[in-house]
Amino acid sequence: MTINPTKPTGAVKTMKIRDNIKKWLAYDYDLDAAPVMPDPVEPDVEAPDISFWRSLRRRGAHRALYYVAAVICSIILASTLILTVSGMPRYGEDAEFMDTVTYEYLAHGMEYTGAVNIVSGIILEYRAFDTLGESFVLFCAVTCVLVLLRIDDGKDDVSLPCHDLTGDVILSRTMRALIPFIFIFGIYVLLNGHLSPGGGFSGGAVLGAGIILLSSAYGEKTSGKFVTERTFRIVTTSALLFYCVGKSYTFYTGANGLHSFIGNGTPGNILSAGLILPLNVAVGLVVACTMYGIYRMFKERRF
Amino acid sequence: MGNLIYNYEEAVALILFSVGFVTLLFHRNMIRKLIGMNIMDSGIYLFLASMGYIYDRRAPIVEGGDTNPVNYINPVPASLVLTGIVVSVSVTAVMLSLAVRLYERYHTLNLDEIYAMSRRRSEHR
Numbered sequence: 001m002t003i004n005p006t007k008p009t010g011a012v013k014t015m016k017i018r019d020n021i022k023k024w025l026a027y028d029y030d031l032d033a034a035p036v037m038p039d040p041v042e043p044d045v046e047a048p049d050i051s052f053w054r055s056l057r058r059r060g061a062h063r064a065l066y067y068v069a070a071v072i073c074s075i076i077l078a079s080t081l082i083l084t085v086s087g088m089p090r091y092g093e094d095a096e097f098m099d100t101v102t103y104e105y106l107a108h109g110m111e112y113t114g115a116v117n118i119v120s121g122i123i124l125e126y127r128a129f130d131t132l133g134e135s136f137v138l139f140c141a142v143t144c145v146l147v148l149l150r151i152d153d154g155k156d157d158v159s160l161p162c163h164d165l166t167g168d169v170i171l172s173r174t175m176r177a178l179i180p181f182i183f184i185f186g187i188y189v190l191l192n193g194h195l196s197p198g199g200g201f202s203g204g205a206v207l208g209a210g211i212i213l214l215s216s217a218y219g220e221k222t223s224g225k226f227v228t229e230r231t232f233r234i235v236t237t238s239a240l241l242f243y244c245v246g247k248s249y250t251f252y253t254g255a256n257g258l259h260s261f262i263g264n265g266t267p268g269n270i271l272s273a274g275l276i277l278p279l280n281v282a283v284g285l286v287v288a289c290t291m292y293g294i295y296r297m298f299k300e301r302r303f
Numbered sequence: 304m305g306n307l308i309y310n311y312e313e314a315v316a317l318i319l320f321s322v323g324f325v326t327l328l329f330h331r332n333m334i335r336k337l338i339g340m341n342i343m344d345s346g347i348y349l350f351l352a353s354m355g356y357i358y359d360r361r362a363p364i365v366e367g368g369d370t371n372p373v374n375y376i377n378p379v380p381a382s383l384v385l386t387g388i389v390v391s392v393s394v395t396a397v398m399l400s401l402a403v404r405l406y407e408r409y410h411t412l413n414l415d416e417i418y419a420m421s422r423r424r425s426e427h428r
Binding site: 067070073074077078081082084085086087088089090091092093094101102103105106107108109110111116117118119122123127130131134137138140141142144145148149196197199201267294297298 | 305306307309310311312313314317318320321324325328329353356357358362363364365370371372375377378379381382385386388389390392393394396397399400401403404
């Protein structure tokens, strides 16, 4: 077998292509980077072949390929969904989705849970464990935001510039008129969760929005009267603990047929429906504190 | 096409879902990807809410001790939507804070540029 010295072998060719790619990348993206030194070539060792994707990238074709694949994916997804919809039972008709579970909820829900609002009875009595998980998801989210965005020492101030509305005349005057109604509405929705549409999440969201508006109109000094970091910690942890302990008690007594001192009361009264009212309050406090905490973290990067 | 004309509400919900999916695929900006994900969530909520609706029936709040299930719509999708909303709010908050951190490090929100820069840095290390 003879070797032609003028014709480069496969390994040398690959090394050249790799060098070109490195130069191209360095030119394109990082002007201050250290100069790229070519790797010492050892002729006996087979150089690693450049991948298919890298060669595509060199020609700029990977983007086109990506878009073609994305268009095909989207068309397939949309047509599959539309076909599924056309095969479903008609909208607004009593389908077989109203199965025994739903009938059970509607027929005996008020009797078993004491809540007039069946949805509230489902989420805080039949599926209370699920709602506890939701509250913990919110708590974990605000903890993640705290870990990611918090600045502890004042010197490392890298927060992005933010449009500050504190002291704005229109906003502060409007808020002075509106804030009592916002808070009263939030508390109403919170406390009537078992009687009317609403409940812990919606009432807590209204309360949290009210605190956020207060803080954006009057600054953190005014809103600090409601929520500081200390109250945030105490309120969220104690509310979640109360939820755990109360619901464990009800589940334990209910599963073992023991007598529970928490009665259902008369459905329709404000003090009825067992633990649903206190659990609504606990969930609402967690939601309000979480919303305000997330807002503070994004705005000021500290409490 | 079967019941597509009657199921217009579900169809609109799933078109909304597809719009969010396309936004997720075709934009390189992370904030736009986040908005696309929220549009997908809204499509899912609309789909669930329309699945639970039944003509000529009331919301599942008992009035006057009337516990006949024939008079009320399906309450289960409403409670599922509640779960979905909470989870989507949490996910949005975490993703936005991650986007803020990435912007502080790379001074851009374009995912291609972030990817290229991070690869350059790891090659020089």
